[in-house]
Amino acid sequence: MSMSAMTVETIQSRLERAKAHLQHLISFDTVSDKSNLPSIDYLASHLDELGAELTLLPDASGEKANLVARFGPADKPGIVLSGHTDVVPVNEGEWTTPPFEMHGRDGRLYGRGSCDMKGFIACVMAIAPDMAAAQLERPFYLCFSYDEEVGCLGAPDIARYLAGLDVPPDFAIIGEPSDMRLITGQKGKIAMRAIVKGTSGHSSLAPCHVNAVEYAGRLLNLITAQAERYATEGPFDPEFTVPHATFMTTTIAGGVATNITPDRCELTFELRSIGENDPEREIAQFLEGAKQIEAEMQAKAPGTGFEWQPLFSYPAMNDARNSHGFRRFSDLMPDYGGKVSFGSEGGVFEKIGGIPSVILGPGSIRQAHKPNEFVEVSQMETCLDFLSCLVAAETS
Numbered sequence: 001m002s003m004s005a006m007t008v009e010t011i012q013s014r015l016e017r018a019k020a021h022l023q024h025l026i027s028f029d030t031v032s033d034k035s036n037l038p039s040i041d042y043l044a045s046h047l048d049e050l051g052a053e054l055t056l057l058p059d060a061s062g063e064k065a066n067l068v069a070r071f072g073p074a075d076k077p078g079i080v081l082s083g084h085t086d087v088v089p090v091n092e093g094e095w096t097t098p099p100f101e102m103h104g105r106d107g108r109l110y111g112r113g114s115c116d117m118k119g120f121i122a123c124v125m126a127i128a129p130d131m132a133a134a135q136l137e138r139p140f141y142l143c144f145s146y147d148e149e150v151g152c153l154g155a156p157d158i159a160r161y162l163a164g165l166d167v168p169p170d171f172a173i174i175g176e177p178s179d180m181r182l183i184t185g186q187k188g189k190i191a192m193r194a195i196v197k198g199t200s201g202h203s204s205l206a207p208c209h210v211n212a213v214e215y216a217g218r219l220l221n222l223i224t225a226q227a228e229r230y231a232t233e234g235p236f237d238p239e240f241t242v243p244h245a246t247f248m249t250t251t252i253a254g255g256v257a258t259n260i261t262p263d264r265c266e267l268t269f270e271l272r273s274i275g276e277n278d279p280e281r282e283i284a285q286f287l288e289g290a291k292q293i294e295a296e297m298q299a300k301a302p303g304t305g306f307e308w309q310p311l312f313s314y315p316a317m318n319d320a321r322n323s324h325g326f327r328r329f330s331d332l333m334p335d336y337g338g339k340v341s342f343g344s345e346g347g348v349f350e351k352i353g354g355i356p357s358v359i360l361g362p363g364s365i366r367q368a369h370k371p372n373e374f375v376e377v378s379q380m381e382t383c384l385d386f387l388s389c390l391v392a393a394e395t396s
Contacts, residue, residue, distance in 0.1 A: 014126050014384045015377070019109065022122035023102040026111035032086045032150045035063040039085045043067055043144055046125060050132040052142070057157045064146040066154045068161060071128070072136030072394070077325065079390065080141045080162065080172035080355060082345055083121040084148030087113040094371035108374040115363025119375040120175025120383065123362065127387040134395040141169055148345055151191070151312025155345040159353035171325025172355045174346045177363030177375075180382045181337030184358055185239060187272040188316035189343050190279050194219060195307040196254070198297070200263035209261040210297050210304045213254040216265040218293045219306075223249055223269055226286060235276035239339040245273045268311065272341060275318040317346035320356035332389050333360075334382075340365070360386075
């Protein structure tokens with residue numbers, strides 16, 4: 001993307017602002033089991049000073065909150081810039097520098113969340129003064145959420161809030177790391193836990209018991225069979241790296257000793273779906289298929305069977321390129337990067353808020369969730385340039 005419209009001094013000052021914001025954001029330990037309020041307070045304080053209209057959306061506990069900040073008029077459809085404030089856990093022994101301190105070297109900025117996705121938030125904050133100073137024809141909604149990493153838990157409240165506005169936004173950019181390439185689709189996800197309840201006793205009398213681990217194995221076979229059907233029968237979308245839905249077991253635990261028939265086993269599993277799937281119906285069909293196995297268990301010992309616990313879910317994000325909101329900015333969009341199998345809040349904005357969404361942000365998903373996570377400074381610069389062009393496009 002051309003940077004001809006920006007002076008070297010302006011480019012450098014925006015980059016320094018972004019680095020300063022990123023340094024502060026990384027310093028907040030916002031692993032999902034902790035409060036994100038210090039981070040939200042920091043963002044709100046800076047945006048309030050710039051004159052943004054702020055809306056805080058706390059969770060039920062009061063320990064976490066979403067923040068929505070608007071620049072520009074409220075009577076026209078605008079654009080959402082969305083980022084999550086939480087990060088995944090760290091094992092400090094695997095880091096060469098402290099994970100909650102920003103360290104720069106070799107053109108990279110290191111720290112937990114640097115690419116996923118505090119780098120994008122820092123760029124948005126660096127451009128916020130430009131939004132405040134501009135005569136915007138349409139509004140920008142800066143949306144910062146909690147608990148994306150554990151199931152997009154905060155984003156639904158933001159989507160409902162935006163949908164309830166007199167004039168909702170009509171386009172959203174989710175700043176997940178995409179190497180600053182345009183991503184127009186993501187898979188949805190349903191995660192569940194199965195608790196298998198059997199009967200225990202001395203393993204020498206195994207035929208008299210309901211072995212929870214063995215019946216969990218029967219469930220594993222059902223999951224594997226469904227995964228194979230997705231791989232061979234589709235539906236397919238070749239723009240995904242894995243061009244079909246996936247269904248897999250992710251954890252399993254059961255049994256207490258080698259001479260005791262296990263009476264309990266737990267396993268978790270996930271369905272990652274593309275837009276052509278009907279994931280709720282397909283999960284329901286899987287649960288219906290498990291009833292035959294459960295009937296065998298109960299015929300042997302009443303009270304045995306399966307308990308199903310939904311963990312979390314988020315919808316797939318579909319292609320927004322035919323939407324009116326996207327077409328306003330299509331000339332500014334960078335190279336096309338296809339569709340991704342990882343999750344984001346884009347599907348939530350689309351399904352709950354009716355807001356067509358794309359993914360576009362600095363950093364690489366290959367660096368996310370790893371020790372020594374980093375974002376390239378050059379990608380921060382590209383992101384700043386892109387955001388400044390968005391502001392210019394919406395300025396009268």
